[in-house]
């Protein structure tokens with residue numbers, strides 16, 4: 149049976165929006181566009197014309213980057229849009245549920261609430277490096293579980309989901325749930341992507357983004373990678389002309405080899421800085437624990453997070469503090485060597501004051 153059976157009944161047979169056709173070297177009188185360019189339009193591709201309904205070249209470039217066929221990839225406005233689309237396609241309000249681990253990226257919860265899907269969270273334990281246990285995830289699932297979200301490396305813990313855990317969940321939920329692996333931070337981990345499993349598991353969806361390793365958060369460009377049938381349904385639901393012309397233009401340029409080499413260098417520097425910063429942080433008496441991280445941030449347990457946040461804010465340094473289970477923790481993004489040095493210096497002053 150096709151995996152599309154898991155989609156909401158109303159959406160299963162939805163056809164994509166039919167846009168006015170775009171043909172080079174023709175007079176375009178079919179889309180109610182302005183025939184003249186705005187004097188503020190300095191882009192290479194004219195903005196008086198709608199963008200391609202789906203950016204074919206960008207899709208091909210991203211598919212090449214992620215090692216999949218273009219038909220298995222949908223370009224989205226960041227991974228955030230992909231999460232929203234998945235929720236809207238697969239979850240019926242008041243009926244279906246999603247399963248996530250906890251703590252994890254809060255956007256899964258956000259879009260579950262927007263869609264009216266029940267949220268089921270499977271606790272992970274800081275004393276066990278927040279490792280995800282396949283059996284706990286599977287126990288939380290039932291017939292109404294349409295999506296299992298696994299974030300690897302996980303935000304905010306930096307933990308990877310081991311391959312055998314993923315395989316166990318994919319196998320058990322085959323034909324029953326979409327299993328989403330959010331790989332927003334995978335480039336900082338040294339681990340391989342789960343995309344190679346897509347031919348074997350039609351319930352697997354992988355999310356990638358240019359916001360982190362490519363330093364393109366402002367461009368809003370992500371990818372959903374999965375079985376063609378899933379990609380086609382998401383495509384039918386996504387807004388027409390979702391990717392703006394300047395974004396397509398600048399991201400295509402970013403994917404040129406030279407910019408990729410720059411980005412790879414910066415990722416390598418972040419990985420080095422992560423180790424250095426972790427070692428520095430562990431020296432402070434008010435830091436009780438720094439978890440190992442496969443991402444571009446560190447989760448740090450401290451004695452008095454409110455005092456730490458205040459001290460850093462006064463020094464012009466912004467950190468992230470969470471509530472609940474992580475109330476004693478702050479998440480620190482790894483910055484440039486200079487920014488990290490500023491942070492360590494500032495924390496040194498806090499240590500002197502406390503000491």
Ligand SMILES: Cc1ncc(COP(=O)(O)O)c(C=O)c1O
Nearest residue numbers: 226227228253303332357359370
């Ligand atoms: C785990 C995870 N997934 C997705 C995103 C969103 O990324 P994007 O900028 O592609 O929407 C974030 C952003 O911080 C994230 O931490």
